[in-house]
Each structure stands twice: as structure tokens, then as C-alpha cells.
Amino acid sequence: MAPALSPAPLPRAFYRRDPRVVAPELLNKVLVVRERSGRIVEVEAYAGAEDPGSHAFRGPTPRNASMFGPPGLLYVYRSYGIHWCANAVCGDEGVGVAVLLRALAPLTGLDGMRAARPGTARDRDLCSGPGRLCQALGLTGAHDGADLVTAEGGPFLADDGTAPPAAPANTTRVGLTRGAAHPWRWYVPGDPNVSRGRPSALPGARGVR
DNA sequence: ACCGGGATGTTCT
């Protein structure tokens, strides 16, 4: 049995919508992986077949298969051969849209996060990037396709009663060349845990400030 | 503070 105080996973209907609607609503929700958890402070939406920046742009492949599964699955992929990045699958099954989780404010299990990211001096750098948060929470390719709704002891997303920011910051996405003009990144203004990646279409601009 | 480059594996041209 789950502890009584642990928030319930978000229902599948939450995810079964356009990722550009889901993404800003995911701000201030909580990602839980065993004893480690963090509040989502930065996200990006990937809009599938209409979005050249999306892994799903050219249709299903072995790598992106879970993006085409039911909404509420976790899509984890390897980035630059080194890092793992985690997405919440959105929309209807078979569509291939998702929200990339880019940064968290650490909430619980900080000791485990520090152990998973040795050499990280400041707690604000534990989860301040898509690769960093996966490393801190121990998310890997083994979690690709996990169901965030039924959870079953695995990772899940929950609402702990904190509303999304009334006026989230909104910029273009980080690190893209294709689809770079779309303003599909959102973050909690002023939160120190937001990554410092800079928006693709605004050279010289700061991602956080 | 702001760069530039390297690591490393998977996908695509």
C-alpha cells in the first residue's frame, strides 16, 4: 500500500490532450520516483507530425515507440549518447505527442540525488536540466514505456495541491535547429532550478533570469 | 560571466 499522505497519480485524462495545453499545467506538479521527488519547474511540448523538432515527426521507430502508446506513458530516450531525457506522453494513443520534463525543484530524497550526481555543489543544480533530473532521480531507458498512471511502484506524476503559476514564462525550446521558432517551452518565473539552456530562436538570450 | 570543445550512442541522410 502507498503511504496515506502520498498524492495520487494524475489520471489518464489529464494527459489525453494537446501537449501544448498539458505542458504549462504540468508546472508545479510533482515527479515521484521511489523516495526521490521534485516539483516540475520547466517543460517543453513536442507536437508530433506537425513539429519537425519532435522525435515523432517521421512516425514510429523503435526508439520513439512509447510516444505512440497511450497517454500517461513515460518516454525516455538517450540524448547525445550520454544522458537520458524523460517525457510524459500526451494526446490520443497513436498520435505521438509528449511533454519533455526539463527541470525540477528537489523536494524529497535529496541525499539520494546528491549520491547520483557526485560533484554537484548546489542543490539547485541537481535537477536543473533534462539530463540532470534523470540522473538525479535514477531514470534510465529501463523506465521507457512505464505507465505514470497506474504507477505500480514506478515513477508517477502527482498534484500535491500547488496550482500552476498564473503567468508562466514562455519561450522557444532549447537546443533545437528544426522547429526552433515554436514557443513551446514554459517555466516557473524566477525559480532557481530552471535550466540555463538558451531558447533556440533567441541567440544570446538567457533561459532563466 | 561567456564561450568552445569533447564525450558518447542512436538515428538518419
Add this chain to the structure above:
DNA sequence: GAACATCCCGGTG
């Protein structure tokens, strides 16, 4: 072969 939804480290100002 090149590109890549990144991160870290070491240069320089």
C-alpha cells in the same frame, strides 16, 4: 558520415 530535445570542464574577460 553527420546530426543530435546535453552536460561538464577548462579557457578567457
